[in-house]
Amino acid sequence: MKCPACGEVLIKKKGEIDLRINGKLYMVREVTFEMCPGCGERVLSPEVSQNIFQKIKARKYKEETIKIPVLNGTYG
Ligand SMILES: [Zn+2]
Numbered sequence: 001m002k003c004p005a006c007g008e009v010l011i012k013k014k015g016e017i018d019l020r021i022n023g024k025l026y027m028v029r030e031v032t033f034e035m036c037p038g039c040g041e042r043v044l045s046p047e048v049s050q051n052i053f054q055k056i057k058a059r060k061y062k063e064e065t066i067k068i069p070v071l072n073g074t075y076g
Pocket of ligand 1: 003036039041
């Protein structure tokens with residue numbers, strides 16, 4: 001598969017990704033995805049993303065509190 005953003009060949013990976021769905025941030029662990037070595041774009045297969053969406057819909061997840069670094073951009 002090729003990157004939809006820049007056309008590089010994607011590399012299969014397994015690990016943790018974050019998804020923002022309807023403004024909410026979800027962390028997905030132990031998931032198979034493809035990553036672009038060029039621009040860092042991550043692509044989920046239709047089966048995997050469907051599976052994730054179903055789990056979210058059915059609320060099949062646990063909630064954890066994590067600390068994330070938040071930065072403000074600088075102007076100019
Ligand atoms: Zn790319």
